[in-house]
Amino acid sequence: MSSMGVAVDERIKETSKLRKALIRPELGAIVGTIAVFSFFIIFAGDSGMFNAQGVLNWSTVSAQFMIIAVGACMLMIAGEFDLSVGSMIGFAGMSIALISVTLQWPVWIAILLTFVLCTAVGALNGIIVVRTGLPSFIVTLAFLFILRGFTIFFPQLIERRTIIGGISERAEGDWLAPLFGGKIGGGFFNWLADMELIGVFTRGTRMGEPIVNGIPMLIVWALGLMVVAHIVLTRTQFGNWIFAAGGDAQAARYVGVPVNRVKIQMFMFTAFCACVFATCQVMEFGSAGADRGLLKEFEAIIAVVIGGALLTGGYGSVIGAALGALIFGVVQQGLFFAGVESSLFRVFLGVILLFAVILNTYIRRIITGER
Amino acid sequence: MSSMGVAVDERIKETSKLRKALIRPELGAIVGTIAVFSFFIIFAGDSGMFNAQGVLNWSTVSAQFMIIAVGACMLMIAGEFDLSVGSMIGFAGMSIALISVTLQWPVWIAILLTFVLCTAVGALNGIIVVRTGLPSFIVTLAFLFILRGFTIFFPQLIERRTIIGGISERAEGDWLAPLFGGKIGGGFFNWLADMELIGVFTRGTRMGEPIVNGIPMLIVWALGLMVVAHIVLTRTQFGNWIFAAGGDAQAARYVGVPVNRVKIQMFMFTAFCACVFATCQVMEFGSAGADRGLLKEFEAIIAVVIGGALLTGGYGSVIGAALGALIFGVVQQGLFFAGVESSLFRVFLGVILLFAVILNTYIRRIITGER
Amino acid sequence: MEPYDHNPIVEMRDIEKHFGPVIALNGVSFDIRPGECHCLLGDNGAGKSTFIKTMAGVHKPTKGAIFFEGRQMSFDSPRDAMEAGIATVYQDLAMIPLMSVTRNFWMGREPIKRVGPFKFMDFKTANEVTMEEMRKMGINLRSPDQAVGTLSGGERQTVAIARAVHFGAKVLILDEPTSALGVRQTANVLSTIDKVRKTGIGIVFITHNVRHALAVGDRFTVLNRGKTLGTAQRGQITPEELQDLMAGGQEMVALEGSLGGTV
Amino acid sequence: MEPYDHNPIVEMRDIEKHFGPVIALNGVSFDIRPGECHCLLGDNGAGKSTFIKTMAGVHKPTKGAIFFEGRQMSFDSPRDAMEAGIATVYQDLAMIPLMSVTRNFWMGREPIKRVGPFKFMDFKTANEVTMEEMRKMGINLRSPDQAVGTLSGGERQTVAIARAVHFGAKVLILDEPTSALGVRQTANVLSTIDKVRKTGIGIVFITHNVRHALAVGDRFTVLNRGKTLGTAQRGQITPEELQDLMAGGQEMVALEGSLGGTV
Amino acid sequence: EGERYVLVSHAPDSDSWWNTIKNGLALAGEQMDVTVEYRNPPTGDLADMARIIEQAAASAPNGIITTLADPDVLSGPIRAAVESGIDVIIINSGTPDAARELGALMYVGQPEYDAGFAAGQRAAGDGISSFLCVNHYISSPSSTERCQGFADGLGVDLGNQMIDSGQDPSEIQNRVTAYLNSNPDTDAVLTLGPTSADPTILALEQIGLAGDIYFGTFDLGGDIVNAIRDGVIQWGIDQQPFLQAYLPVIVMTNYHRYGVLPGNNINSGPGFVTADALDLVAELAGEYR
């Protein structure tokens, strides 16, 4: 083989090192995060948004978005998306409630059964998509309706109501429930309060206790899922397959990537994330309602897209999606702290989404040399 | 040029003439329509579903779907779709209400201004999509939120409520309003009533008048839009451009099709259809509410997809979309006539959608020789 | 009557084209006269496609001038160029698989029939012409409604060429029409080029294959890294020289030796 | 040592493949021995790609048997075939533009590093090997993280070949690797084939170009409309005979005459 | 025997509160031995609801029970139903006057604005001068009327005191927290139903204001009842939806069978539920209460 001494192409102008280092899928989300925080520090800095309680407040909301965004992100990178996430959340919550309250089975069985059920529905979504070759938009739209229909129909048929409460009582003493509904780090916050680093209640029933008494498991789950998904995606063989499945399924198949399996597994993972979301919510609030999770599928997709992923698959970052969720959560809560008319929230959301994707597209073109 | 005498390829088995004649994009929808009608004639034949009043009822609902489905179909064939249709409906209605009731301008000015405003927003959607190359899913999702936000915000700011009535009074004597809110064919129905072919009111101020006293303009609009769109799509140069823009924008550009203009015009047409829908609704009911049109974008897309169009563009039929809307309307109202538990409606909808697309995919593969 | 006796139909002077940091064309001059086949050769990425896209109105040149029949022109869109008489068959085919052969054939230039104030597309004429033109090229379509997606690669290529020829172009640009074709189809395309040329149309023929170029070319321009290496007339250059020019000379000698001179 | 002295690595007997109403292959037999380059020629739609996809485990044959090193095999997926030692560079490239060169290079066969119970992808090794292999093929990457979408067509082709070679295939299938390439890149690919063959790997080389085939081929099989027209040894057949075989003979004579025998 | 009545509501499928209505309807149907059907627009779109009323009229039932969520939209179809000989009773939203004007037999329910106004007056009596209205379905007009009525009853301007909370419990919880943190001098919280009340209870517990801040709510539910018992919620406005579905069926059946009809409208609410006498309410909350 003649080494033809391919020199640097004189027809390409040089691009700087710094610029190269900065150019990553999540750059847009990083810039956005900084911008959003700067904005609120200036305009809502003294509204309590950045004291311990305020931070917990928007962290919790962001963590919620993050849990479903991580699932949606992995799935989107694998080239599909799932509009049934929101309905799945309602469905999973209702399933836990019906099994534990109506059937009076132990809560841990209810949770495990629900996880099995939901991932099975996720797998079904996936199987239909890969078998028929239909766009996932349509297939999961069908499941959006089907799951929501069942979520309303069953409790009404069985319990004659559509909000089922009483799960908190059933969950007491259960070994699995605290993994979703509990808090950790209570001691640490007590210590912080003793050191007067965080505030204590000055009135009401809990006077003297620290305002923040622990980190909800919701946040732990969000961070955990994010870290695991990020490592799987960027550091493992399976991660490479996810990118490949979304980038060009046919090409990936040709070199031996089990594309169908990967896609189905990603649908299952998305369902799993929706189920984690639902379980945390049910365990925290002690009730399941037929209207839970409405429009969550869009919120997940928005967070992922703000985070720099490509709607058509094969490109994106879990960190980006997580930052997208953070932006989403901070903006949503921040507008309340800043006292903005709340019906304008949707307008802000739309505008931010638009700006984020335009920025991301620009960044992606630079990375991939796309035209 | 040597005529090389290309013979019939011996490697292709023959397919029958009949089969070829049947294979059209709207075949699935035709089969579906027949199936749906047969079903309801059997199971709800004596429930009043097929008397004059019943027919008018599901026709009106189907006509509503049809108006937005025609717009969505043209846009989808041009390769894009619009998630902001539902919000646009709410927005347009509110705009008419605010201009005519709050500003006290004549109703015809309100209607015309609203059409201008909405098609401008449609054009904006389109311009953003073609300029940035972003997927229309994202861009129109942003407008879904932005338009809905404004629809809630403005009336609340100005009128301190989210529902604005009193348009009927303002519309009396207006020359343009009856084009949207009126009815035609009254004489014919009077005659039918005289012949005792349809029922009459038995009490009240309208005693003796026929219960069905005309065909709402809504239905006229639906049929008119369908016919015009169908002719434009299948019989004109512009129609060919629409197919080309959705089939392969780059290829179309190369041979001189003004793809960007076509796409923007289709976004405007979709907005126009949404506006027709909203105006008919406002003129019929006399009020505008901030919650009008919720989820209508999905219903439009579902009707179009049931009608055999391809989500990715370049393939579909207006007749198919109209039949999809008919199926949708008949099923929705028919389930009520048949007395089915209403929460199961969504389950049915999801299942029908799934079956319809699988059938359509099969048909399309045969037509296009796709693999 | 030799083609270079005429005035050029299209003349491109010192064309430059930059895409962001990429300089795709760096001063290329080129002309095409009636009845000649002017071959454009060059390595991958030399800028051939970019160059003819500039000629066809797809790209606007960053610098340089285009003269059409002596007058300076600037095409705003492929449509403008087509209307002036420059037809192009693109490397990436420009066919839409889901659409019928007729619709593809006429795309962008649909025949119009007036009914009162309305303009409709005249499908009857369109279908007849399509079938006829395809038959002339040696392809019997099952029906003009057949989707292009059901045709083979060679058949699609033929549709594209038939379309360009039919629209009575003054200049016909073919971007690597033979690269994906078999021997028989290639021969067919080459003989089509020969025939079209004889009707007085100027042809720009892009190829990697020196032999295909020599089979039909009157003049040969070689591009290299966005620049012309010069234009030669038929007879003034041997196949070996052309080969060397395209590949940059020396390295080829070594390779050819080891492979028996058959590349 | 002539290649046909060995036992074949892969032998395909009477392969048929139907796609619904289309009969793409209608009984094709073929074998490939170590160290030989077996060229598969034929017109568009003759079934070449379909045939090698059957060999590579993408399609299952409708009828017929595949023997790998003497034992009858049936590959369920491209992965099975790859693991047995059949590497393929597809006509449609099988590269994913949005992914980095390294990720593409290793796709489906990622190197694994164990950390405790966990298995990670070993990026350090992967990057080094990729850079090294690309350098061997004469391409200096800016960085292994570069997206494949930023490479030129020739460079992408090279990545695909380098990948196949690297994974130590026993049989390397190349589906029209040269059709989109310029002279220089073509020479490069042909000399790569020559070099790989000498290491004892059997190569299946698909092309439309008789000259490219003759430059490196040891045996030549011509497909026509899903059937073999026979297999010839190097030296037993002249370029003209091969040309005729591919195009179906007579018609070519007429064309060649009118174009000066240069096709 | 075997009369058929159709109840048409304006609530989306997912709205839990209407469940009580469904149950009341079913019970009345069983007791009176008549066929009852419940229908609603799946997304809560009132224009769709108008079609459903038309549909119900076309199926020729003996009577229609419906809400009057927006008189402009619904009066046409309702009047047409009345005039084609079908008896109509208006429930839930609307006013007695509007019902009479449409030719309906009667009105059973609780006018939203008035209920809000009464609640506002009660709160004013308890010394409240500022409040937070947690609106979880802001796009529906009756929700705004409740908040507006409350503000007017208090004699203050509504202004920014109403927030669009969305329907997700965590978001509601955190938005309430955020609002109360940045507006610490808020005297009272008003929620519009279980969807917003349940997370608000948690929010108040979280920030230690449970039992400390004045808290009233519309519409009962399981958690609300418990909170009333625990003293976190001062009062719940019970419009007794059960009666809104149950009574019309009874009234109409008797009217159709025996021609008897009560001479007046029935106000099913507002009834203020406080910590006294909660046990039965607690047991049946969400089902019949």
Ligand SMILES: Nc1ncnc2c1ncn2[C@@H]1O[C@H](COP(=O)(O)OP(=O)(O)OP(=O)(O)O)[C@@H](O)[C@H]1O
């Ligand atoms: N739109 C674009 N943006 C950026 N770079 C481009 C664009 N179009 C072409 N290029 C670059 O310009 C150079 C010339 O490309 P071009 O397609 O004209 O080559 P070519 O001679 O046609 O090659 P081939 O023989 O492979 O078709 C290449 O380096 C290519 O990557």
Ligand SMILES: Nc1ncnc2c1ncn2[C@@H]1O[C@H](COP(=O)(O)OP(=O)(O)OP(=O)(O)O)[C@@H](O)[C@H]1O
């Ligand atoms: N999946 C499929 N479904 C239906 N027909 C197919 C399929 N794949 C290939 N064919 C048909 O089989 C025949 C052989 O195709 P194939 O791609 O193998 O030809 P080829 O020899 O590789 O041609 P080329 O030289 O153009 O690449 C063609 O008629 C093609 O249309």
Ligand SMILES: [Mg+2]
């Ligand atoms: Mg090119």
Ligand SMILES: [Mg+2]
């Ligand atoms: Mg092939």
